[in-house]
Amino acid sequence: MAGTMQQFWKDEMPIEILAYEDTPLGILCLRRRELLSRPGTSVTEVTLDHEFLMSSYLTESERMLSSQGLARVEAAAGRPLDVLVGGLGLGYTANEALQSPRVSSVEVVEFLPQVIGWFHDHLIPLATQLHSDKRLSIVQGDIYHRITSPPTKTFDLIVIDVDHSPQDVLGNQSHGFYTEQGLTKAKAHLVPGGVLGVWSYAEDTPLLAKMQAVFSDVEVEQVTVWNDLIDEQQTDWLFFGR
Structure with missing residues (x-):
């Protein structure tokens, strides 16, 4: 079930949900957030069943x-x-x-x-x-x-x-x-x-x-x-x- 793009706040940090999908491996989420420690730096992350999977920050x-x-x-x-x-x-x-x-x-x-x-x-x-x-x-x-x-x-x-x-x-x-x-x-x-x-x-x-x-x-x-x-x-x- 693909979700629409939305935004919420967590620990004063904006997180943008780009995709929220039901897959054979579990719930897959693609999200983007700005780093509090590095203003202006956006990081794209992937979670699977709400557990961290990968990030664009350290590659x-x-x-x-x-x-x-x-x-x-x-x-x-x-x-x-x-x-x-x-x-x-x-x-x-x-x-x-x-x-x-x-x-x-x-x-x-x-x-x-x-x-x-x-x-x-x-x-x-x-x-x-x-x-x-x-x-x-x-x-x-x-x-x-x-x-x-x-x-x-x-x-x-x-x-x-x-x-x-x-x-x-x-x-x-x-x-x-x-x-x-x-x-x-x-x-x-x-x-x-x-x-x-x-x-x-x-x-x-x-x-x-x-x-x-x-x-x-x-x-x-x-x-x-x-x-x-x-x-x-x-x-x-x-x-x-x-």
């Missing part, structure tokens, strides 16, 4: 998933690269891939049509920029089903930014992917020298061991930033297999 790890993934791709000099992104979100992972002149195409697979609707309605911060890039395509679908099914196309880089972590998933769709068998099926979607990247908010030793069993070269990137909104350091983890 370094989402962007590094693409940039560090591309840095690890082994490809013939001058050959254009194809990228597959699991999860649209607020668009930062896809947009970062498009910043590289090496990239000729970025395909995003997003499970929730409501999120794709936000993009088409220009409700997310990067919508205008993303709409203007002809290398980008967005389709509605299940990324986990896509990359554990026989491939119809191979990619230089596949990045998955969907779940909180491999052990804290949003729905049942990912069952089977975070296993040696699932990772082996996903590997078939990569060109020789291609890279699979997975985002996680937590260090996940079981995933690391499974990736090491499937890929010849596995690296973990720790992304630590200072969140001045809550005066705490936060760390996300990026897993790369080549």
Whole structure:
């Protein structure tokens, strides 16, 4: 049930509800607010069942998933690269891939049509920029089903930014992917020298061991930033297999 745009006040802070949607994963809310500590700075946030999911304020790890993934791709000099992104979100992972002149195409697979609707309605911060890039395509679908099914196309880089972590998933769709068998099926979607990247908010030793069993070269990137909104350091983890 999509709600109309409305505004309310919380702790003297204006919050604008851009969308309020009932989805198979729960109640999804897209909201925008101005930071009290930074007057004039607006932040777009997403919650799922009233729990925080993502924000446009700190996006370094989402962007590094693409940039560090591309840095690890082994490809013939001058050959254009194809990228597959699991999860649209607020668009930062896809947009970062498009910043590289090496990239000729970025395909995003997003499970929730409501999120794709936000993009088409220009409700997310990067919508205008993303709409203007002809290398980008967005389709509605299940990324986990896509990359554990026989491939119809191979990619230089596949990045998955969907779940909180491999052990804290949003729905049942990912069952089977975070296993040696699932990772082996996903590997078939990569060109020789291609890279699979997975985002996680937590260090996940079981995933690391499974990736090491499937890929010849596995690296973990720790992304630590200072969140001045809550005066705490936060760390996300990026897993790369080549």
